Amino acid sequence: MITRLSTQQTDFQDKLSNLLAWEGVSNADVVQIVDDIIANIKANGDTALVDYSIKFDGVNAANMSDLTIALPALKTAFESLDNKEKTALQIAADRVRFYHEKQHQDTWTYAEDNGTVLGQKITPIERVGLYVPGGKAAYPSSVLMNAIPAKVAGVQDLIMVVPTPNGVTNPLVLAAAYISGVTQVFTVGGAQAIAALAYGTQTIPKVDKIVGPGNIFVATAKRAVFGQVGIDMIAxxxxxxxxxxxxxxxxxxxxxxxxxxxxxxxxxxxxxxxxxxxxxxxxxxxxxxxxxxxxxxxxxxxxxxxxxxxxxxxxxxxxxxxxxxxxxxxxxxxxxxxxxxxxxxxxxxxxxxxxxxxxxxxxxxxxxxxxxxxxxxxFSSPLGVYDFQKKSSLIMVSDQGANTLGEIAATLADGEGLQAHAQSARYRIK
Missing domain, CATH: 3.40.50.1980 (Nitrogenase molybdenum iron protein domain)
Structure with a gap:
């Protein structure tokens, strides 16, 4: 039923390596399917997205309005829960929010003696796409864990996509979206949903980053669109x-x-x-x-x-x-x-x-x-508020600082053979 191993076996390391091996997101056939789906979504937008939803999820949809959940429906889903579910979801959300508020970072600066000011400007990502699995199990907890850190970070637009096989929605997932501050919900999934978030369609807005777990097609699609958008990780x-x-x-x-x-x-x-x-x-x-x-x-x-x-x-x-x-x-x-x-x-x-x-x-x-x-x-960390914030370096050099830093920069630029860099710095030397 389950493998038994001992570290005293002479071939233990080989057996352990075989046990740990995972190449699921490197399947060439899956990559080709995902590439074709992404190309189709880029070319045909909503039409392709509806077609894939009918084909893969068995939904009855004529257009994207049939795959869109209005925000009032999220509140209705929350209110429809029994008290035990409602309380459990709310307490979990409150605990997740409290923990992640500890991670929030603010803009910071410091001034040197000569008046030069340095620091970092911390800015939330503007629009994030949240993928929520909807296949073998539904995951309201995944909504909380992805959406709440984003909202704590200050993300304004949080676009959730969740497949609904055979058109069946999960009230707990929708309720979790409501208490987490999700701003739009579309009942689409798979690689096609990732492509829609990355490139945008006539209905789904293009996002800046995509987070959330999924199957092998979702993971492969996230890898494929990385660079066009940010992603949390390849899970x-x-x-x-x-x-x-x-x-x-x-x-x-x-x-x-x-x-x-x-x-x-x-x-x-x-x-x-x-x-x-x-x-x-x-x-x-x-x-x-x-x-x-x-x-x-x-x-x-x-x-x-x-x-x-x-x-x-x-x-x-x-x-x-x-x-x-x-x-x-x-x-x-x-x-x-x-x-x-x-x-x-x-x-x-x-x-x-x-x-x-x-x-x-x-x-x-x-x-x-x-x-x-x-x-x-x-080399990686859990998802957190820091994944939804960007950092911009702040540099404001004083007159005195320009004299000191200008000479240092010019000397180093000369050493690299970059004349314009050196001259640009020397112009500021009084």
Missing amino acids: GPSEILIICDGKTDPDWIAMDLFSQAEHDEDAQSILLCPDKDFINKVEKSIEKLLPTMDRKAIIAKALKDRGALIHTKDINEAIAISNQIAPEHLELSVENPKAMLDNIKHAGAIFMGRNTCEALGDYCAGPNHVLPTSGTAR
């Missing part, structure tokens, strides 16, 4: 890595592994533990609990193809392997997780302690659940 399948000392309830660990595996068949769930008997208990918990899961077929395939229970020499070796993997979600299900933090080098989000399951971070803890995958936590 691979969801991942969880758990380091456990063998003292957590094995049912808890099994369910935490399931929590990622149920996303899709390519999701990855890995346990690192120095206690072999505990790993056996987790495996038995997996076998016991899997039949009770609604998405058991998806979980089973993900665990079989990309999951692993790995026996390590000790906790320190588990940490070293975790740093090698650089997981999206890292659970430290141990007695004293704070003591391990200094040695954790790479992880999108770190969940500390036995009570801190990854699911809490997905929905309501506060930090963003849009995280780097496929090892990119080595």
